[in-house]
Amino acid sequence: MPVSTSSSSSLTALNTLGLKAVARHILYLTEPTQIKQWRADPLYSQTSWLVLGGGSNLVMSEYIDKTVLQVGLQGKKLLREDGGAWYVAAAGGEAWHPFVQWTLAQGWGGLENLSLIPGTVGAAPVQNIGAYGIEIKDVFEQLTAIHLQTGEQRVFTLADCQFAYRDSVFKQAEAGQWVIVEVVFRLAKNHQTKTQYGDIERELLSLNMGNTPTAVAQAVINVRQRKLPDPAQIGNAGSYFKNPIVSPAIHQAVMVAYPNAVAYALEDGQYKFAAGWLIEQAGWKGKRFGPVGMYEKQALVLVNHGEATAADVLALEKAVQADVHAMFGIILEAEPVKW
Structure with a gap:
């Protein structure tokens, strides 16, 4: 280009x-x-x-x-290995899903749950992308970035990145300051696949392929393809809202009013609600709002039905947030970065 x-x-x-x-x-x-x-x-x-x-x-x-x-930086390679792991490097411009598939083809498990996530390797740590019980921070070794103003090249460790739920230092204190040119992943040799999510468990049973990393990757791909629209067919940014994390008091209040609410206990005592379930209950699944709307198969996904602008997206974002808050007392936070 x-x-x-x-x-x-x-x-x-x-x-x-x-x-x-x-x-x-x-x-x-x-x-x-x-x-x-x-x-x-x-x-x-x-x-x-x-x-x-x-x-x-x-x-x-x-x-x-x-x-x-x-x-558009390209390239991927095995940097080194030791008794515990393979250390795999990829350039920031490598497309994420093909990179995941390449690691699996080499026999290196660890990234399979992150299959079919759009975007690039360099963007993955910024968002601390995650799916089905795995986040980038769980397989991260280090990254190299160049400061856009000074030209300084720096290596960021796990601690330096300050990873949190769909968050990192690159979305906070260092937002807009760096371009990530390479990421190194630590893929453990004793890796055990994570298949505890119901959709993945059911898909693995239907595939009858066991629970190897390759099988889990295929299950994830199948589930995502059923639930999420292809951006080539209809514009979307994947999951638009973060799953909200709330206090025990708010969790209890919601569960009393809505016993079927979908929520998960976290290690720190807080609870995570499924944003898609909240949005669907608020009446937004499949509903259009001008040229945009929430996807008919997955209420968490905001879609562009054609000719939409940022103003259209932000108007829908606010409308969904208002209805969910009015119904549950929970504030949804949008995932995408606003330019």
Whole structure:
């Protein structure tokens, strides 16, 4: 993909929600050294920069008066191994799902529950992506990032990243400061697959393939394909809201009023409610709101029925939040980053 130097560049095809959006400039990063070169160019250095991975967790404004750095860095390899694990490195621009499939093909388990999640390797730690009992933090060794202003290259450890539920230092104190160029994963040799989620257990039984990492990956893929829309068919950003974590008091109040509510106890004594269940009970599953709506097969997914803008998405976000709060007293938090 060529580097764009036009006065405005379309981002519509570069975000999975398919929102109409343009940026002042788009630069396509294929070598880390390009950052220093572009920073020396007045055309780009006089604007602030945003880093774009797969565009799967973003709500883009119609015009972004900034330089967008699209990460296209490629490459993956086994760095080393010891008695306990394989240490696997991947460049920030590698597509996430194909990378997961590659690790499984090598016989390295650990990432199977994260199959079919859209986006790139470099974006995965930013969001601390997770699914079916596994998060990036559970398999993370370190990452290398370059500071967009100073050009400093730094290695971030697990502690440095400050991972939390769908969160990291890259969404908080260091937001917008770094471009992640490489991530190293620690894939344990004594890895035991996690299959405790009902959907996965049932799918494994139907597949009759055992519970190997490859089998679990296929079960996850099958479940996700049934529940989640393909962005190529209908614009979406995957799960739009975080599963809310609440105090025991709020959990008890909701369960008294709604005994069938879907919630899980956490180790710290708090509870996590299934946001999709809350949204569905509030009447939003399959409901349209102008050009956007909540998906008919999974109420947690916000979809673009065509020609939507960020304003449409944010209006629906607020409407869903208001109805869920009015019904349950729970505040939903959106997952996507707002540009």
